[in-house]
Each structure stands twice: as C-alpha cells, then as structure tokens.
Amino acid sequence: MLKLKGAGKIFSTPSGNTKALENVNLTVARGEFVSLVGPSGCGKTTVLNIIAGLEQASSGKVYKEGREIMGAGPDRIVMFQEPALFPWLKVVDNVEYGMKIAGVPKKERREKAMHYLKMVHLTRFASHFIHELSGGMRQRVALSRALAMDSDILLMDEPFAALDSQTRSILHTELQQIWCATKKTIIFVTHNVEEAVLLTDRVIVMAANPGRVKKEYRVYLARPRETEHAGLVRIVNQIMKELKEEVEKVARSEYDSGWTLKKSTFLLSPDSNVGGSI
Amino acid sequence: MWEGVFRTGLWPDYLFPSPLGVFHNAVEGFQDHSFIIATAASMKRVLLGYSISLAAGLSLGLLIVACRFLDETLSPLLLGLQTLPSICWLPLAILWFGIGEDSIIFVVAIGSVFSISMATLGGIKNVPPIYMRVARTMGAKGFKAYTSVVIPAALPTIITGMKQGWSFAWRALMAGELLSPKDGLGYILTLGRDLHDMNQVVGVMVIIIIIGLIIDKFVFGRVECSIRQRWGLNRA
Secondary structure, eight states: EEEEEEEEEEETTEEEEEEEEEEEEEETTTTOEEEEOOTTTSHHHHHHHHHHSSSSSSSEEEETTEEOSSSOOOOOOEOOOHEEEEEEESSHHHHHHHHHHTTHHHHHHHHHHHHHHHHHGGGGGSBBGGSSSOOHHHHHHHHHHHTTTTTTTEEEESSOOOOOOEEHHHHHHHHHHHHHHHHOOOEOOOOOOOHHHHHEEEEEEETTTTTTEEEEEEOOOOOSTTTTOHHHHEEEEEEEEHHHHHHHHHHHTTTTTTTOOOOSSOOOOOTTTTTTTT | OHHHHHHHHOOOOOTOOOOHHHHHHHHHHHHHHOOOHHHHHHHHHHHHHHHHHHHHHHHHHHHHHHHHHHHHHHHHHHHHHSSSSSGGGGHHHHHOOSSSSSHHHHHHHHHHHHHHHHHHHHHHSSSOOOHHHHHHHTTTHHHIIIEEEEEEHHHHHHHHHHHHHHHHHHHHHHHHGGGSSSSSHHHHHHHHTTTTOOOHHHHHHHHHHHHHHHHHIIHHHHHHHHHHHHTTTTOO
C-alpha cells in the first residue's frame, strides 16, 4: 500500500516561490490501477516524482507499506514520457540494465529480458540498436524495461502521449493485459481523460494553483474496455465537465483574465444554413 | 603540381624543395634507418606522454565533476591553461626534469592533458538528466551509475577530446624535441633546418602528417565510427 500524507511541494526560483502542490492525500492499494488527470501545471508529474523519490516533498510524507520513502529505488520504477533508452546499448541490454545493476546472473536476466520483450512483441528486435526502432517500438522497449524490474509499483508519466493514436490504442490493450497478468500497482499520469477511464479503476482529478486532489471517480467496467462503450463515454463526460472548470481557471490565470470559454452549444459557421433547406 | 611549381624555378631549392628530392631524401633516410629510429623515438615519447595525459586528464575531469568546489575553482583555470601553448612549459620542464627524455614527455603530457580533461568535464556535464533519472529509479547509485550511464553517455564527447588531445600531444612533442640531444623527428627537423636541407624538413613534415592520418584512421576513426553507428548518428 502506498500512502501520501499531506504532501506539498514548493519550487523556489529566483523570481519567487511557486506552490506546486498543497496537502495531497492519496492512498493506493496493492494491485490497484490508478490514474491522475488534471490541467497542465496541476502537479500530476510532481506527485509521481515524489512517489518515485526523484523529488523530495517540501512538506508531508510518503509511505510505502508503512515505511517512509527516502529517495529513488528499484521498487518503484518510472516510465517517462520519452522512452529514455540508452543509445549505447542494444534493445535487449536496455531491458537487462536494471537487472544487471541488481546483480542478476547473466543467463537469468537474458531469459527474463526476452520474456518481457515477448510481452511487447519485440523479440525480433532484441539485438537492434535503439535508433533503428520507431517511436512506438521504443516506448514498448521502455515498457518492457520497466516491467523487467519486477517492481511492485509502476509509475507511468504520460507514457503514450507522444505516440500516434493507432500505436497508442495497441499499447492500451497491451497494458491492460499486462496489468491483468502481473497485478502490479500502477499509477498512471495523463491529461487524456478517455485514456484514464479506459485503463484504470480509479481516476483522480487534480486541480491547479496550487495542485491538489479535487475529486475521485471509480470506474466499474469490465475489461478489456473499449473507448466506444456507452458506460465509459458517460464517465468520461462526467470527468470532462469537472475538468473543464479547472482548465478554464488555469487558462484564465495564464491569459491574464482576458479569456472565457464560449457558451454556444453548436458551431455557428457563416456558410452553414442550419437545415434551412428543409 | 608541387613539382610543376618547383620547376618554374621561382624559389631556390633550399627554400622550396621538389617532391622528388623529398622522396629521395626520405628513401635515403629510411635506408640508413635514421628516419625509422627518429620515428620510433618520437612515437615512444608521444605514446608515453599521451598515456600519462590520458590517465591524468580523465581522472582530473571525473574528479572535477564529482566535486562542486573543484568545478567552481578549477574549471576556469583549466580553460586558461588549455589556451597556453605547450612550448611555454619548456623552460619549466627543463628546470624540473633537466634536458632529456623526462622533460619532453612532461611537455607532451601537459600539452594534451587539459583538452582531454575539459572534454571529459563537458561531456559529463552535458549528459541528458533523464538518463540519470532512469538510472536512479533502476537502483544505480554512485560508482555504478557512473560507469554504467554517465561515462557511456559522455563517451562521444570524450573521444573527441582525446582526438584533440592527440594532435596537441604531437605539437607539444615537436616543441619538446627541440631540446632533444640525439634523436626524434623534431630533432631531425631542426637538424634539417640548421643544414638548410629543405628536403629533410619537408620529408619529416610529410612523415608526421602520415602518422597522424594513420592513427586517426585506425584508432580514433574506428572508435568514433562504431560509436556513431550505435547512436545512429550516421543516418543523416
């Protein structure tokens, strides 16, 4: 079980302090698949980094299984928005990297690496170099590298944001299958509400200025889920409505209050006669 | 073309030698082994000096990165020392080591050490932070993170610095061998100059260029090419 207790984060810059997070309380049970959504700049990634131990919370504490988290560790693997694979290593060596650091014997880690490469359907490319792969393939390698560490917590920071929609939907299916098979705790950060509802069991909506948890939605839908499913669309719309307010607020503050969201319900285009020919 | 310019007779042959003359001189030099002995002596010095500067430069670079205080104090100093031509070290070298082998090797080492350590420093500082973040979450710390991520990531820049260091080492060697009492390419060069034997001077220059090309092609070129291949830098 993972627990954030009153976590806050203040970034100090020469031009003053920014309150990125304030009093974030969050409990994630073992094996849960949770997502964090929110407008840009609401501190989703900061929450993830604090859990990962890559950043230190300015206030509050983070516990894992009752023990306080101090610094990064291989029990909480992060998958970043960019693949961040090492270009000097072959695909399979990249997947093996974490195990090599952990001191797993060569034969065992090769077997394991191939196993996880198989999970993302990339065994054919095991001895290729990173630059020889496409963007989607690289992200899949990054996924198998993260899985190969066999950590109980997987932290994903908008891992599919930079991919085209076809590749992304394939990876969505794969990730759901992998989660069902491995039963890892996954915390998934995204700005895409549909993605969040599609993948996770609990969607946590965050608000900005300062970043905090606004609302939580539980998603009770059978897997594998599909984006067209009516129940899914309904939840997405609910969350979108909640988010819209937040996004508007952020936009207003960023555009110096000269910004409003248009209230019109259908598009008024000058060359449309709206059914005038009936 | 060279021969053609020579044939115009614009300059006397003690100012502008002919390629044929240079060639004959080189053949003679190789036949009486004087060129071979000189090249061997020079190679020995440059390799020894370069190895020392490689070891010192790399460890200096790594040390400076590891310690912030050193970075703030030593980095500007290194930059200043790098601009200093190696021949400036000559008087000091003579005072410290006397005229002879040691002082030449010292000048070679000091001539190339700063560019190597600057490149190491710069290469490591420019490693994308995301690699370090990955390494940290994968449980790599301290020395292990250094050897498994930082150094491989910085290697392309370090190799460039080593290459630069190699050419600096040669320049320093030529300066250093001005004090050589008996052998080395720099010695023959000076001898040729003193005897107005331009054929010999140009011959030595050609030998130095050829050695440089060979080393670049077979040592640095190979390493660089394999790194570029790995990183996918050869694809325009």
